[in-house]
Amino acid sequence: MGKVALLKCKPNQIKEKVHKALDLLGGISEYVKKDDMVVIKPNVLCAQDHETGATTSPVLVKSVADMCLNAGAEKVIVAESSNWGIDSMEAMKECGYDKIADGEKIVLMDLKKGEFVKKDIDGLVLKSINIPKVLCDADVVINCPVLKAHTMTKVTIGIKNLSVGISSDEDKQHSLHRIGLYPPLSDEMEKNGSWLDQAICDINSNTNTTLTVVDGIYGLHGKGAPLFGDKINTNLIMASDDRVSIDSVGSKILGHDAMEVHHIRNSYNRGMGEIDLDKIEVVGDKISDFKFDINQSYNTSLNGIPSNVTVINGCKNCKACLSTMTYVLSRHKDEIEKMNIPINVYVGKYFEDKKLPSDRRMHIYYGNCAGSHIYGGGFVPGCPPRSRRQFIQSIGALDIYKQDEGLDTDR
Ligand code: SF4
Incomplete structure (x- = not known):
């Protein structure tokens, strides 16, 4: 049976509640022993402060790190591989992580610049993966994700954070995020979800996760999540040593049955943990104490885009372009409508059966x-x-x- 500690937590209670959550699991000394080397993996996908709901609070990471050191850990490495093209160290500094590191006992690490170990695997879609060596060498791995909706995978909590979020830029670009460029999966393979849903499970199932501590002080949902989107004050934290159980509870809070979230169901099917809420012991507060009106970023809707824009949607495998494009269009709806120019925006690559407007208009790919x-x-x-x-x-x-950015418009 999986066990998840779930607690209400205001922004000024993080340290106290992290302690309480881990105590509810039996205490940090159940997991961290003298002289252990601990790796903490936050979610700092970009240089956006944790109050935006996009990244993990450095206060939460420091609280976990201090508990590990007090339990006898030799060293804590806070390791990140931010979004493709983003300097992880810069992102961590912008988010305040430089203030929690002392350079000796708590150090920051850019996983992209470290060594990777290649592993041949018999995955659902991947046959070889590259895992950061520091994660292979660690005695203890603590995953500290954020509770967020996600355009392509419905949610991103722990399992996804310790898969895409530990990959090199090259793997992110070529193995994980170019999904729409590949031929569609067969019907049989699609039963396990998209390429990304399956690749997440392939990577995560080949890494260790000792504990997951979820920062749910602020969540993120709506168009553009998990990077943009709208912040939601979820005011909670969770902890568990069962990576599937904690994602299952988090999915429920975000409005999904985890059996319908492919990467979590794939992980359950691979025996990585318990998904059934009836078989998960939730200690602390109850799931029913957390009710939110979640705007599912997964259902990329064209409602709210400017009336002079026609989207020619040729996406089959991947919704990432659709999500970021609709976010920008809705954000600037009024200004784009004032331009009064008919615009076609093409997204994806399957346009063969699409009927295109025949009037004169601007075309954007x-x-x-x-x-x-x-x-x-x-x-x-x-x-x-x-x-x-x-x-x-x-x-x-x-x-x-x-x-919008407050820049000089005359230049
Ligand atoms: S639809 Fe966009 S994000 Fe998806 S594979 Fe194509 S270009 Fe990349």
């Missing part, structure tokens, strides 16, 4: 998949594109971006 179809018009590169500025610039409205 958003993302590398759509880029393979360019025949005139603007192109916003990326997989998915990461620059809001580039998208706005491509429709000839850079001033919208500049005003």
Whole structure:
């Protein structure tokens, strides 16, 4: 039976509640022994403060690290591999992690710049993976994710944080995030979800997780999550030594049955933990104490985009472009409508059966998949594109971006 400690937690109670949660599991000394080398993996996917709901609070990580040191750990390494193209060390510094590291007992590490160990595996989709050596060498691995909705995987909690979030930039780009560029999976393979859903399980099942401590002080949901989206004051923390159970409880709080979240169900099917809420002992507060109106970023909706924009949706395997594009369009709805120019935005690459408007209009190809179809018009590169500025610039409205960012619009 899985056991999950679930506690209400205000932003000023983090240290006290982390202690209480781990005590409810039997105390940190159940997991950390004298002279252990501990690796803590937060979620610092980008340089956004934890109060945005995108990243793990450094206070939570410091609380866990101090408990490990008090239990006799030799050293705690806070290790991160931020989103593709983002300098992990810079992101951690921007998020305040430099203030919790002392350079001796608690040190920061950019996993992207460390050594990787190649492992041949018999995964659902991956046959070989690269795991950071420091994670293979660690005596104890503590995963400290955030509680967030996710466009492509419904939720991102612990299992996903310790899969994509430990991969090199090259693996993120070529094995995990170019899903729409590959041929669609067979019907049989699709029963286990998308390529990403299965790759997450392939990587996570080949790594150790001693404990998961979830930062649910602020969650993130809605269009653009897990990077943009809307913050939600979930005011909770969770802890467990069962990585599937804690993701199952977190999914429930985010409005999903974990059996419908492919990467969690795949992990359960592989025997990595308990998914059935009836077989998980929840200690502390009750799941029913946490009720939120979650705007599912997974259901990428075109409601709320400017009325002069027509989206030609050619996505089959992947919704990442659709998510970031609808986020930018809805954010600038009024300004783009004022331009009064009909615009087609192409996303994905399966356009064969799409009926296109025949009037004169601007054509924008958003993302590398759509880029393979360019025949005139603007192109916003990326997989998915990461620059809001580039998208706005491509429709000839850079001033919208500049005003939004408080930049000088005359330049
Ligand atoms: S370009 Fe966009 S739709 Fe294509 S694989 Fe990348 S993120 Fe997915």
